[in-house]
Amino acid sequence: MRLVLLGPPGAGKGTQAERLAERYGIARLSTGDMLRAAVAAGTPIGLKAKDIMARGELVPDPVVIAIIADRIKEADAAKGFILDGFPRTVAQAEALERLLAQRGLKLDAVVEIKVDEGILINRIENRIAQMQARGEQVRADDKPEVLKQRLVAYRGQTAPLIDYYQGKGRLRTVDGMPPIDEVSEGISRVLTKKTPSEAKASPRRKPVRKSGRKTSRKGSKASRRPAKARKATRPKRKAAGRPKTRKTARKAARRKARRG
Numbered sequence: 001m002r003l004v005l006l007g008p009p010g011a012g013k014g015t016q017a018e019r020l021a022e023r024y025g026i027a028r029l030s031t032g033d034m035l036r037a038a039v040a041a042g043t044p045i046g047l048k049a050k051d052i053m054a055r056g057e058l059v060p061d062p063v064v065i066a067i068i069a070d071r072i073k074e075a076d077a078a079k080g081f082i083l084d085g086f087p088r089t090v091a092q093a094e095a096l097e098r099l100l101a102q103r104g105l106k107l108d109a110v111v112e113i114k115v116d117e118g119i120l121i122n123r124i125e126n127r128i129a130q131m132q133a134r135g136e137q138v139r140a141d142d143k144p145e146v147l148k149q150r151l152v153a154y155r156g157q158t159a160p161l162i163d164y165y166q167g168k169g170r171l172r173t174v175d176g177m178p179p180i181d182e183v184s185e186g187i188s189r190v191l192t193k194k195t196p197s198e199a200k201a202s203p204r205r206k207p208v209r210k211s212g213r214k215t216s217r218k219g220s221k222a223s224r225r226p227a228k229a230r231k232a233t234r235p236k237r238k239a240a241g242r243p244k245t246r247k248t249a250r251k252a253a254r255r256k257a258r259r260g
């Protein structure tokens with residue numbers, strides 16, 4: 001299973017990504033976490049990203065694309081992954097598609113976690129309070145003024161991905177406002193349901209004619225068995241009380257008429 005989680009900062013992508021990774025036994029790939037680790041380790045990428053992240057802006061596409069290109073090659077990503085925070089621009093989405101196509105893979109679904117922007121500031125403030133209470137270091141970009149810039153980046157650069165993936169028939173939207181468990185249930189539901197375009201590509205039922213017979217038996221269980229085998233297992237009609245079809249009923253009526 002290969003998934004993308006989309007949503008504004010504070011939508012709950014990280015929490016849900018963690019749960020999904022556990023449930024499906026797949027890797028959680030968070031570009032935010034990878035970049036923060038690079039900043040903490042003082043690597044060349046970290047040095048490049050540090051100030052950009054602290055301002056709430058997006059790190060340049062080539063940098064994050066290179067990180068993901070390497071990361072999806074690792075062994076733990078072979079059985080599937082959930083991308084949290086990537087792609088964040090249409091250019092990143094196109095690069096991801098190319099990277100997957102090179103390995104004969106594609107995304108299974110893109111889950112958009114939809115939330116009212118008004119609650120995002122509240123959520124981030126709660127996160128800061130909880131981290132402080134646990135004695136953890138608060139993220140450099142978890143400040144109200146930086147959050148505003150992160151939202152600007154989301155609206156301008158990331159939100160267009162909703163239309164992008166909708167157009168590809170991959171998008172599934174989930175309400176991110178209820179409590180965490182309910183959002184998780186919502187995600188499970190949309191992941192087991194087909195999107196309208198998937199349903200169109202593989203209709204569950206064949207259209208049925210007025211007479212009740214399917215328009216085509218091609219692909220049905222019965223037609224896949226050889227004719228001989230089908231005949232052998234067909235229940236034999238009793239000769240005497242045999243239910244008449246319209247044709248045999250007509251024949252019988254004609255015979256009766258001839259007999260007088």
Ligand code: ADP
Pocket residue numbers: 008009010013031032033035052053054056057058059060061064084085086087088092141150
């Ligand atoms: P959130 O979703 O809460 O805003 P993340 O942890 O996903 O936070 O990302 C934190 C910051 O890391 C972003 O504001 C941005 O500066 C940088 N970043 C993460 N992922 C990407 C990406 N795919 N492209 C560009 N920048 C990114």
